[in-house]
Amino acid sequence: MYELVQISEKCYYIDCPAKIGVYVADKDNVYLVDSGNDKDTGRKVRQILDKNGWHLAAILNTHSNADHIGGNKYLQGQTGCKVYSGGIEAAFTKYPVLEPSFLYGGYPCKDLRHKFLMAQDSDVTDFSDESFPKEVKVIPLLGHFFDMVGVRMQDGVVFLADCMSSKETLDKYGVTFIYNVGAYLETLDKVEQMEAGMFVPAHAEASADMKELVRYNKDKVYEVAERILSICKEPTCFEHILQEVFKSYGLAMNFEQYVLVGSTVRSYLSWLKDSAKLGTVFQDSMLLWKTV
Numbered sequence: 001m002y003e004l005v006q007i008s009e010k011c012y013y014i015d016c017p018a019k020i021g022v023y024v025a026d027k028d029n030v031y032l033v034d035s036g037n038d039k040d041t042g043r044k045v046r047q048i049l050d051k052n053g054w055h056l057a058a059i060l061n062t063h064s065n066a067d068h069i070g071g072n073k074y075l076q077g078q079t080g081c082k083v084y085s086g087g088i089e090a091a092f093t094k095y096p097v098l099e100p101s102f103l104y105g106g107y108p109c110k111d112l113r114h115k116f117l118m119a120q121d122s123d124v125t126d127f128s129d130e131s132f133p134k135e136v137k138v139i140p141l142l143g144h145f146f147d148m149v150g151v152r153m154q155d156g157v158v159f160l161a162d163c164m165s166s167k168e169t170l171d172k173y174g175v176t177f178i179y180n181v182g183a184y185l186e187t188l189d190k191v192e193q194m195e196a197g198m199f200v201p202a203h204a205e206a207s208a209d210m211k212e213l214v215r216y217n218k219d220k221v222y223e224v225a226e227r228i229l230s231i232c233k234e235p236t237c238f239e240h241i242l243q244e245v246f247k248s249y250g251l252a253m254n255f256e257q258y259v260l261v262g263s264t265v266r267s268y269l270s271w272l273k274d275s276a277k278l279g280t281v282f283q284d285s286m287l288l289w290k291t292v
Helices: 039-051 072-079 087-094 098-104 167-173 181-193 211-231 238-249 255-274
Strands: 003-006 011-015 020-024 029-033 055-060 082-085 137-140 149-152 157-161 198-201 278-283 286-291
Touching: 039 055, 039 072, 055 072, 072 082, 082 087, 087 098, 098 255, 167 211, 181 211, 181 255, 211 238, 211 255, 238 255, 238 286, 255 278
Parallel strands: 029 055, 055 082, 157 198
Antiparallel strands: 003 011, 011 020, 020 029, 137 149, 149 157, 278 286
């Protein structure tokens, strides 16, 4: 864990739970793609940079989930580096309480206000700023989170953030976090058509060919959708739908999983309703969902 893996002349990744990209701009300066999940990760990253004699110029955040921005505060405080982000992700990075608030749908209780769901705040510079490295291309990868992006480096390496999960993760959990299901599927189509010397997803193995994994992720999305439609053959409230999803995939419910899977199920319900596959009815002061 936390091994530095070289994948091209100028690109590396740090092998950790959410892979951190390293782009060597010149003999002194490097850019990170994300920063890991907390201060401890930030400290380990800095040790790697110091060992190689690299100065951290900036962190390029793909999105604002806590496991991707958790090291920002420490690294920014230690090195004075910039943190680049954009759109809604920049707001969540600057005000990280927004993540558990969004997931829960209200003010988050203490059980949700911890480093897994809420990173420390960091100062943010927009991708559009003139100081952003011109040789780095920002690629919109919508769906997993609000304005998630990937980055393509000059030497053909593409860091894909969270736009797909490994087969092992999908087989173990069945349901992975998605904010916008329609946009997520469009992003998978986009990635399937991409060419690169090497792709680096944050939560799957780096590879020069993502097509098989893309299709596996697509199949899992449609599988979850069909399961929800089956649950909703009779008018059903959200809590019952969520209960059945947890039971059918053998998931253990706690506060974290309740909000992560719950938010995802709500996103599926919205997508299925907008696709005219689900209808709704208000009955006895309850919102019920019914397969069309």
